[in-house]
Amino acid sequence: MTRTEPTPAHRSGFACLVGRPNAGKSTLTNALVGEKVAIMSARPQTTRHTIRGIVHRDDAQLILVDTPGLHRPRTLLGQRLNDLVKETLGEVDVIAFCLPADQKVGPGDRFIAAQLAPLMTGRRAVPVVAVVTKADLVDRQTLMEHLLAVDRLASEHEREWAAIVPVSAKDGYQVDELEEVLVKHLPEGPELYPGGELTDEPEQIMVAELVREAALEGVRDELPHSLAVVVDEIVEREGTGDATKGRPPLLDVRVNLFVERDSQKAIVIGRGGSRLREVGTQARQGIERLLGARVYLDLHVKVAKDWQRDPKQLRKLGF
Numbered sequence: 001m002t003r004t005e006p007t008p009a010h011r012s013g014f015a016c017l018v019g020r021p022n023a024g025k026s027t028l029t030n031a032l033v034g035e036k037v038a039i040m041s042a043r044p045q046t047t048r049h050t051i052r053g054i055v056h057r058d059d060a061q062l063i064l065v066d067t068p069g070l071h072r073p074r075t076l077l078g079q080r081l082n083d084l085v086k087e088t089l090g091e092v093d094v095i096a097f098c099l100p101a102d103q104k105v106g107p108g109d110r111f112i113a114a115q116l117a118p119l120m121t122g123r124r125a126v127p128v129v130a131v132v133t134k135a136d137l138v139d140r141q142t143l144m145e146h147l148l149a150v151d152r153l154a155s156e157h158e159r160e161w162a163a164i165v166p167v168s169a170k171d172g173y174q175v176d177e178l179e180e181v182l183v184k185h186l187p188e189g190p191e192l193y194p195g196g197e198l199t200d201e202p203e204q205i206m207v208a209e210l211v212r213e214a215a216l217e218g219v220r221d222e223l224p225h226s227l228a229v230v231v232d233e234i235v236e237r238e239g240t241g242d243a244t245k246g247r248p249p250l251l252d253v254r255v256n257l258f259v260e261r262d263s264q265k266a267i268v269i270g271r272g273g274s275r276l277r278e279v280g281t282q283a284r285q286g287i288e289r290l291l292g293a294r295v296y297l298d299l300h301v302k303v304a305k306d307w308q309r310d311p312k313q314l315r316k317l318g319f
């Protein structure tokens, strides 16, 4: 008799690596994602999240995002930035807090732990996995002591880490385990970046960014964080390219711009659509350079009310 195993549900979501400078976040991201996709690190998707890479598997899609550095604020602006960071961190599914094994838990780590503590409790608590990085640099004894110190750091705030995982991005020690732990904390859900077509992904992100830049030009104050740009599709119009004659294809690029309110929609579109046309022209030039093709750019402005407050919407919009 054959028994069919139930297929485990597909999981998808966002993880954010935080930690003081030099904690090993970038190196660990590369180890998790692999070099191929790590090139995405340079492509800002939005001012809120930078996608650093996607771990794409049959059973899960883990999207690693970045936030601006979480530092001890020295100015009011710093404070504002930290508020933004906290808001952003509150929207991810799991946080990986990196603490280097070769350095004692210090004030920088304490500051970050204090910022994370309020996020780790309440109805929308975000699990925080403590990741002890650079494990290869210390001996077993030092590693054990460090793990205990990291454990105490959570206790100081009457919290518990969702897990403590020592890793070495350099020799690959426990990187797979960390991936499992992070995936385990993702909600069940479909692929957020379909097909795992990772090579297409940077293009879409860059196209979205070019449109976003053009759309914000001159109206940044009016639309600070209220604009999300999502590339709907990039398709080649049949029979348009002819490589033998060096003729690039014509690409149809469809892009949606989401704003929060009708008044913002009016700003983006401008009188009689004049602004949107300018946005289109400006963005198209950049996109043509980027893709090395002729581009027909189709922009749609839509109102997605309160999207900033709804994590499901945010995800749909690629945040």
Ligand SMILES: Nc1nc2c(ncn2[C@@H]2O[C@H](COP(=O)(O)OP(=O)(O)OP(=O)(O)O)[C@@H](O)[C@H]2O)c(=O)[nH]1
Binding pocket: 019, 020, 021, 022, 023, 024, 025, 026, 027, 028, 133, 134, 135, 136, 137, 167, 168, 169, 170, 171
């Ligand atoms: N031996 C060893 N060195 C590591 C490991 N991970 C990172 N490093 C080194 O630690 C230094 C900092 O690593 P990064 O990945 O740049 O750290 P980061 O947290 O991204 O740094 P910031 O961008 O400043 O926040 C680099 O010189 C890395 O080569 C590791 O697992 N083992």
